[in-house]
Amino acid sequence: MPFYLIQFAQSHEEFRLPEFDSLAVLENVKYNYAKDSYKLDSPYFKVELESDDDARKLVKRSILIKRIYELWGEGSTYDAVNDQVKANKDKWADYHYTSFKFSVSAFGWTLTAKEQLKIINSFSYLGFEGDIDLTNPQVKFGVLEDYGQTTTHVEGGNPPSLKYVYMGRLVASGSRDLVQKYNLKKRHYLGTTSMDAELSLVMANQALASSGKLVYDPFVGTGSFLFTCAHFGSYTLGSDIDGRQIRGKSKDRGVKSNIEQYNLQGRVLDSLVFDVTRNPWRCDDWLDAIVTAPYGVRAGAKRLGRKDELKKPLQERSYEGVPMHLREDYYPPTKPYEMSEVLKDLLEFSAKHLHVGGRLVYWLPTVVDEYSNTDVPQHPCMVLISNSEQNFGQWSRRLITMEKVKHYTTSSSSLENADTPKALGHYLFREKYFSFGRQQQDDEKKDV
Structure with a gap:
């Protein structure tokens, strides 16, 4: 298989490979790559693919991939790159008379226009006779330099050592423009739990959201995941x-109003109000994916019930002769829903209601110093696909992707977890989250 070079966006680094792997599954694309x-x-990732068509399939809806190139040459020096390019003359023939454009980019350094032009001219031996078209060329070529991430730019200083160089033909670009389309700053309606567009789209890709599938969010909030999954053709429900x-x-x-803004009326089916632990669903194996963020730091997760179970039942209480639970303005009481219990119920629900092969994609909040990989809840019917961290300092959230691998039975309803709840990094997460600020203030007072 020929080699291709993926140029990732240098953001959300832990999420890039899981999204790539998920898109390969979705598009049924075979690939190989060395572990290192x-x-x-x-941002550079060398892979083997069977064809340009497979390369296009992989990146056409990717959020974290910027571009993919057919790799013509690589090396730690330009001499090594040029030797490989010259050895692959069979790749040149199709582009001898086409209009073309050359671009040069560098990671970890900024090249001047003069330096870029010098690099472009060094490939003049290709002998292309087509027109140079900077606006709409038939083919684009790229030279990509890698100086490493630790480079710091010193005004007037010497450039860092060049680590590696790639040269190739641009095959396709990703869909990072979607991040602007679903940008929260442009959204009509927002809430405290609205998830940013980039990660919402990545979650839709890891859930394998596509045309005709049914995706459900049991903690829908303001519906961010409904929109991004629906964008890729799924029917969504929250x-x-x-x-x-x-x-x-x-x-x-x-x-x-957000559904109307994105013109998704035919795909976002509805959002219902109920406690997911007392849900109305009466069938199993009916969902293709569950995409959700089952926590609320500010408001806290809730479930039906009373904090004080000793209070008089509602059926025995009334106001002006009307039982409380029959009043039009009645709002059922709720009680806190501890995070470890939320996740336990979420996995049980997913194992029961997903199709075999369906995916659960959710956010796991955790205290960084207390987290262990064994904290991620497990279920006999589910396997872990990926675990990616977004770090915020003292706490982080992890994007967990799981897949249902066998049918749910009563005997498989027990969850597996190596630790007791109090040892988990997400146990009583909300209380720990709000204690961070108080702890910092106390430390500052001690220093004084």
């Missing part, structure tokens, strides 16, 4: 215990 070819501190976020503050500021 992927590095978090480099629910939440609190309908106020779904309805919004007015008729023109709610989840429905």
Whole structure:
């Protein structure tokens, strides 16, 4: 298989390879790569693919891939690169008379226009006779220099040592423009739990969202995941215990207004209000994916019930002769829903309601110093596909992707976890999160 070079965006580094792997599964693309070819501190990733068509399939909806090139030459020096390019003359023939464009980019350093032109001219031996077209060329070529991530630019200083160089033909570009389309700054209605567009789109890719699939968010909030999964063709459905976020503050500021903004009326089916632990679903194996963020740091997760179970039952309480639970303005009482219990119920729900092969993609919040890989809840019907961290200092959130591998039975309903709840990095996460600021203030007082 020929070699291709992927140029990743240098952001969300831990999420890039899981998204790539998920898109390969979705598009049924075969690939190979050396274990040491992927590095978090480099945007370049060398892979083997069967054809240009497979390369296009892989990146056409990718969020974290910027471009993919057919690799013509590589090396630690330009002499090594040129030797490889000259040895692959059979690749040149199709582009001898086409219009073309050359571009030069560098990671870890900034090249002047003069330096870029000198590099482009060094490939004049290719002998292309087509027109140079900087606007709409028939073929584009790229030279990509890698100086490494630790490079710091010193005004007037000497350039760093060049680590590696790649040269190739551009095959396709990713879909990073979608990040701007779903940018929260442009969204009509937002809430405190709205997930940023880039990661919402990555989650849709890892969930394998595609045309005709049914995707569900049991903690829907303001519906961010409904929109991105629907963008890729899925039918989406959500629910939440609190309908106020779904309805919004007015008729023109709610989840429905966002659906209209993105013209997704035919794909976002609805958002319902109920406690997912007392859900109305009466069938199993009916969902293709579950995509969700089952935590709320500010408001906290809730479930139906009372903090004080000793209070008089509602059926025995009334106001002006009308039982409380029959009043039109009645709102059922809720109680805190501890994170370890939320995740336990989420995995049980997913194992029961996903198709075999369906995916669960969710955010796991955790305290960095207390986290262990054994904290990630396991289930006999589910296997872990990826675990990617977004670090915020003292705490982080992890994007967990799991896949259902066998049918749910009563005997497989127990969850597996190596630790007891109190040892988990996400146990009582909300309380720990709000203690970070108080702890910092206390430390500062001690220093004084």
